[in-house]
Amino acid sequence: xxxxxxxxGREVQLAGRPNGELRAGDFRIVEVPVREPGPxxxxxxxxxxxxxxxxxxxxxxxxxxxxxxxxxxxASMDGIMTVGEVVESRADGFAAGDAVWHASGWRDxxxxxxxxxxxxxxxxxxxxxTDRAPAQRYLGPLGGMGLTAYAGLFxxxELRAGDxxxxxxxxxxxxxxxxxxxxxxxHRVIGSAGSDEKVAYLLxxxxxxxxxxxxxxxxxxLLREAAPDGIDVYFDCVGGDHLEAxxxxxxxxxxxxxxxxxxxxxxxxxxxxxLFQATANELTLRGFRGSGHIDxxxxxxxxxxxxxxxxxxxxxxxxxxxxxxxxxxxxxxxxGDTIGKTLVRIx
Amino acid sequence: xxxxxxxxGREVQLAGRPNGELRAGDFRIVEVPVREPGPxxxxxxxxxxxxxxxxxxxxxxxxxxxxxxxxxxxASMDGIMTVGEVVESRADGFAAGDAVWHASGWRDxxxxxxxxxxxxxxxxxxxxxTDRAPAQRYLGPLGGMGLTAYAGLFxxxELRAGDxxxxxxxxxxxxxxxxxxxxxxxHRVIGSAGSDEKVAYLLxxxxxxxxxxxxxxxxxxLLREAAPDGIDVYFDCVGGDHLEAxxxxxxxxxxxxxxxxxxxxxxxxxxxxxLFQATANELTLRGFRGSGHIDxxxxxxxxxxxxxxxxxxxxxxxxxxxxxxxxxxxxxxxxGDTIGKTLVRIx
Numbered sequence: 001x002x003x004x005x006x007x008x009g010r011e012v013q014l015a016g017r018p019n020g021e022l023r024a025g026d027f028r029i030v031e032v033p034v035r036e037p038g039p040x041x042x043x044x045x046x047x048x049x050x051x052x053x054x055x056x057x058x059x060x061x062x063x064x065x066x067x068x069x070x071x072x073x074x075a076s077m078d079g080i081m082t083v084g085e086v087v088e089s090r091a092d093g094f095a096a097g098d099a100v101w102h103a104s105g106w107r108d109x110x111x112x113x114x115x116x117x118x119x120x121x122x123x124x125x126x127x128x129x130t131d132r133a134p135a136q137r138y139l140g141p142l143g144g145m146g147l148t149a150y151a152g153l154f155x156x157x158e159l160r161a162g163d164x165x166x167x168x169x170x171x172x173x174x175x176x177x178x179x180x181x182x183x184x185x186x187h188r189v190i191g192s193a194g195s196d197e198k199v200a201y202l203l204x205x206x207x208x209x210x211x212x213x214x215x216x217x218x219x220x221x222l223l224r225e226a227a228p229d230g231i232d233v234y235f236d237c238v239g240g241d242h243l244e245a246x247x248x249x250x251x252x253x254x255x256x257x258x259x260x261x262x263x264x265x266x267x268x269x270x271x272x273x274x275l276f277q278a279t280a281n282e283l284t285l286r287g288f289r290g291s292g293h294i295d296x297x298x299x300x301x302x303x304x305x306x307x308x309x310x311x312x313x314x315x316x317x318x319x320x321x322x323x324x325x326x327x328x329x330x331x332x333x334x335x336g337d338t339i340g341k342t343l344v345r346i347x
Numbered sequence: 348x349x350x351x352x353x354x355x356g357r358e359v360q361l362a363g364r365p366n367g368e369l370r371a372g373d374f375r376i377v378e379v380p381v382r383e384p385g386p387x388x389x390x391x392x393x394x395x396x397x398x399x400x401x402x403x404x405x406x407x408x409x410x411x412x413x414x415x416x417x418x419x420x421x422a423s424m425d426g427i428m429t430v431g432e433v434v435e436s437r438a439d440g441f442a443a444g445d446a447v448w449h450a451s452g453w454r455d456x457x458x459x460x461x462x463x464x465x466x467x468x469x470x471x472x473x474x475x476x477t478d479r480a481p482a483q484r485y486l487g488p489l490g491g492m493g494l495t496a497y498a499g500l501f502x503x504x505e506l507r508a509g510d511x512x513x514x515x516x517x518x519x520x521x522x523x524x525x526x527x528x529x530x531x532x533x534h535r536v537i538g539s540a541g542s543d544e545k546v547a548y549l550l551x552x553x554x555x556x557x558x559x560x561x562x563x564x565x566x567x568x569l570l571r572e573a574a575p576d577g578i579d580v581y582f583d584c585v586g587g588d589h590l591e592a593x594x595x596x597x598x599x600x601x602x603x604x605x606x607x608x609x610x611x612x613x614x615x616x617x618x619x620x621x622l623f624q625a626t627a628n629e630l631t632l633r634g635f636r637g638s639g640h641i642d643x644x645x646x647x648x649x650x651x652x653x654x655x656x657x658x659x660x661x662x663x664x665x666x667x668x669x670x671x672x673x674x675x676x677x678x679x680x681x682x683g684d685t686i687g688k689t690l691v692r693i694x
Contacts, residue, residue, distance in 0.1 A: 057623075063627075064621070064623050064624055064626075064627040065595065065624065065627060065628070066599060066624065066627040066628035067623075067626075067627035239622070239623070243622075244618075248412065252413060258622070258625050258626045259626065260626060261622070261623050261626070264623065268620070269620050269621075269622075269623065270617070270618065270620055271591075271617065271618020271619040271620055271621075271622045272618040272622070273615070273616050273617055273618055274411070274616070274618075275586070275590075275605070275608070275616075275618045275619070276404075276411050276414075276586070276608050276611065276616065276634075277411055277412065277413065277634070278605050278632065278633070278634030279411075279414075279605045279606065279607060279608070279634035279635065279636065280410075280411040280412065280413040280414035280634070280636075281412070281413035281634065282633075282634055282635050282636060282639050283633070283634050284631065284632070284633045284634070285625065285631070285632040285633070286625070286629075286630075286631045286632075287623075287624070287625030287626035287627070287628065287629055287630050287631070288626065288629050289626065289627075289629060292629050
């Protein structure tokens with residue numbers, strides 16, 4: 001029971017559909033009543049909520065077929081990863097004080113049904129081991145981001161001994177993990193990002209073998225300088241000219257893990273003009289989503305928690321304070337103005 | 348020894364680099380001296396020579412990286428599949444009268460070194476079993492075409508029980524085989540081609556489940572009518588709008604075998620605008636070439652020869668008579684004016 005006063009919460013709602021860049025008026029923050037949890041449900045006070053490039057696709061009236069559904073206008077934005085603390089539980093296996101993740105982010109309170117799959121299984125209500133790492137790490141390396149990087153590299157791209165790897169958006173939430181995972185397995189890794197500051201981060205903090213600022217020239221030329229003998233694996237977070245550059249640089253039997261295409265979100269997209277390279281060089285391009293690899297989650301968490309503990313994995317967050325600033329955080333991330341995982345700290 | 352008179356032969360040479368459609372002046376036929384075979388070589392009188400869409404890529408000054416090299420101007424066009432009869436042998440394992448395939452087509456006589464890999468291994472001098480089938484079948488279902496269809500479907504696209512399959516250019520040399528192989532394995536198969544006559548061939552002769560003329564409307568709409576519940580495998584010989592339609596129709600974990608992109612040859616090509624569907628639906632696009640699957644050749648020949656013998660596999664050829672008409676045959680094939688394998692009968 002909340003107590004004598006009905007609980008009120010705040011949530012971010014989509015107020016309009018952005019065309020291109022996000023505008024302040026595309027979102028609004030609304031005070032909403034928070035109902036009491038029913039049987040099998042918990043009430044969670046959210047503490048950190050996630051900001052992901054893929055959310056951009058769901059701001060449009062139609063999302064790509066097969067992808068997560070678009071957000072409705074003037075309604076709760078359901079299906080965004082978040083962590084929080086259970087305030088009240090009517091679900092077996094959950095108790096007040098538990099740290100959890102679930103998929104009802106961008107609000108400060110959420111009533112969540114236990115055992116109901118969300119976000120393809122990635123966002124199903126789950127208790128978190130905060131002895132291992134602080135709760136917000138589960139929105140990054142110990143959650144969907146870690147899984148996407150891990151499965152993308154090892155399962156989707158089938159990383160093999162000796163492969164030279166290029167990771168784009170390598171200063172981003174997933175890219176920075178994928179690049180380091182490949183380094184930790186002994187590969188030569190090239191990273192790219194959108195500013196000189198990020199390039200310095202890739203070289204100095206993450207220890208990549210080469211890195212370039214993709215705004216410094218045609219990506220294909222920059223890649224050729226960084227990898228004159230070509231590459232074997234491309235971990236693609238960007239699409240567009242990056243994917244085209246990769247197709248031109250991939251050696252025979254090379255592989256692309258198609259993780260995302262942030263350069264193409266919110267605009268009319270165009271495919272790579274040199275896709276025939278896939279035939280010429282017998283390349284494999286494989287699209288994937290972290291949610292398709294949930295069977296790897298525990299193994300990934302164990303491995304990555306070990307790397308974090310040892311200090312072998314470097315990890316950065318861009319933290320924006322205040323639920324009401326979630327749209328701003330998203331706009332900054334999409335503009336390339338964040339490093340590492342972008343998080344909103346709610347309280 | 349040829350005898351007292353030095354032997355003369357004819358060959359087709361590239362005289363200019365076509366821009367778009369082929370023109371008569373892009374080729375010339377030249378009389379050339381035919382030298383005697385040296386040690387380890389055979390002299391072959393070619394009888395049938397192959398006309399393949401991929402040759403179009405090699406008429407340009409630069410072929411896609413990793414692909415077979417472009418043809419030089421005013422020089423022998425090396426690396427085209429052909430069959431013929433050994434006239435004189437100085438190589439172990441070959442005798443006058445043997446039927447062979449090799450990669451020195453578009454000429455009437457060729458001196459070929461035994462055991463020297465050609466066309467990625469596909470065109471290495473090889474004796475043919477003409478008891479099993481006439482020699483020219485080895486330029487079609489019992490050779491590279493058969494191997495491309497077989498490996499593309501079973502290895503590259505990893506055809507699985509229940510898959511719904513779309514094959515484009517399904518009246519073509521490779522497509523007609525891939526479509527029938529999938530039918531013979533019990534799949535629902537949709538074929539597309541560029542004329543109503545070909546569509547009738549697909550339905551009436553090849554027995555496909557559905558077929559459409561891609562010139563009758565937007566390919567994505569025609570495909571949706573033919574496969575309202577979507578597809579699982581797309582065998583791509585065409586690229587362009589066909590690949591884009593496939594990406595829109597492929598169900599989760601669908602696969603594309605990227606065999607060729609004839610719609611894009613000889614022009615500025617453009618990639619599929621909806622490639623993000625690969626991520627959304629966890630699709631795999633895999634480029635391949637028959638030459639990458641030579642280990643499957645004998646098994647394929649055994650299987651396909653059996654299907655041909657039983658009459659379960661239908662097979663058509665478009666035969667053009669006369670070496671000098673090879674360029675014309677190629678132009679007709681690229682214009683979509685041929686059915687099945689296009690062959691030039693030399694003598």
